Amino acid sequence: xAGVIQSPxxxxxxxGQEVTLRCKPISGHDYLFWYRQTMMRGLELLIYFNxxxxxxxxxxxxxxxxxxxxxxxxxxxxxxxxxxxxSAVYFCASSSPGPSTDTQYFGPGTRLTVL
Amino acid sequence: xxxxxxxxxxLSVPEGENLVLNCSFTDSAIYNLxxxxxxxxKGLTSLLLIQxxxxxxxxxxxxxxxxxxxxxxxxxxxxxxxxxxxxxLCAVYDYxxxxxxxxxxxxxxxxxxx
Numbered sequence: 001x002a003g004v005i006q007s008p009x010x011x012x013x014x015x016g017q018e019v020t021l022r023c024k025p026i027s028g029h030d031y032l033f034w035y036r037q038t039m040m041r042g043l044e045l046l047i048y049f050n051x052x053x054x055x056x057x058x059x060x061x062x063x064x065x066x067x068x069x070x071x072x073x074x075x076x077x078x079x080x081x082x083x084x085x086x087s088a089v090y091f092c093a094s095s096s097p098g099p100s101t102d103t104q105y106f107g108p109g110t111r112l113t114v115l
Numbered sequence: 116x117x118x119x120x121x122x123x124x125x126l127s128v129p130e131g132e133n134l135v136l137n138c139s140f141t142d143s144a145i146y147n148l149x150x151x152x153x154x155x156x157k158g159l160t161s162l163l164l165i166q167x168x169x170x171x172x173x174x175x176x177x178x179x180x181x182x183x184x185x186x187x188x189x190x191x192x193x194x195x196x197x198x199x200x201x202x203x204l205c206a207v208y209d210y211x212x213x214x215x216x217x218x219x220x221x222x223x224x225x226x227x228x229x
Contacts, residue, residue, distance in 0.1 A: 004158075033217075043159075043204070043219040056216065091158055103149070104217065106158035 004107035006092050012113045018080040021110045023092030024073055033104060034067055034077050035091040043091075049075065082114045117142045117209040119220035127226040128195055136190040136223045138205035143183045146208035150179050150190050153202045153222070162203075163190070195227045 005024040013019055025032045033048040047057040052069045060067070064083070069075040079086055089111050093104040118141045128134050138148070147166045151159040163172045163179040165188070171180040178191040188205055202224050206217040 042221045043206075045216045048216070059216075093159075103161040103164055104159075105161070106151075108158045 004092055004094055004105055006090075006107035006110050008110060009108065010111045010113075012115065013082055014115050015083055016081045017114075018078065019082045019086075019112060019114075021077040021090050021092075021112070023075045023077070023107060025075070025092070025094030026096075026105055027073070029094035029096040029105075031095045031104075032069060032075050033093040033095075034075070035093065035106075037089045037091060037109070038087075046077070079112075082112075084114045087112055087114050117145075117207065117218045119205060119207055119218050121203075121205060121220035121223050123223060124221065125224040125226075127228060129228050130195060130197060132195050132227075133191070133193050134195055134225075136192070136203050136205075136225070138188040138190070138220055140186045140188075140207050140218075142209065143186050144209075145183065148179075148181055148188050148205060148207050149217070150177075150188075151204045151206065153204060155201075159204065192225075195225075197227045197229045200225055200227050 007022045031050055034046040035043050036046055037043045044059055046059045047067045048055055049069045065079055067077045089109045091106050091109045093106045095102050095104045120139045122137045145167055149164045150162045152162050153159050163174055165172045165179055165181040176193040181188045202222045204219055204222045206219045209218050
């Protein structure tokens, strides 16, 4: 298996622009997680899905952030409009059978820079 | 609110030395604890997962222990090698009612000098 795939690997955009990050989980994994990593706050869970359904989005910082999982093999995290404070590395991870009983496998991350 | 702390924040050791990384958490009601490794510019790789009913897990030169009552875990690395240089993160699955999530520590940056 190719592991968790994320695209793009790097994104540089200007404040106010829309940003879409993409993730393909490992085939057969039922859970998908979006994390954000910054120097100040470390790694934080933004949202996670089970069988394509959002379960906990309490970590989503504000309404400018939205995430979707239209099918078992694809998820997006969208920021609109983007702000400089959104600059971070965004990771996608997947696991099976459960978030607290099995290992999460992380993608390589998307490094987002908002100017 | 669960908080996870890792000490030290950074560590530099000569090759061959045995070392211990520390992780502490404030709420002992956890499902399990995981140790991850993160290389610069890369994602996280799971090293060891310890279920709440277990005391330790071993994989090769790595041994992780868990003491829920004291809210502590240690990662022991034997005979360190330059290839072990990375950031090591511990994370706990926090029981939060209907949902549960990984709470990460801030990490220990390890440098093993050849």
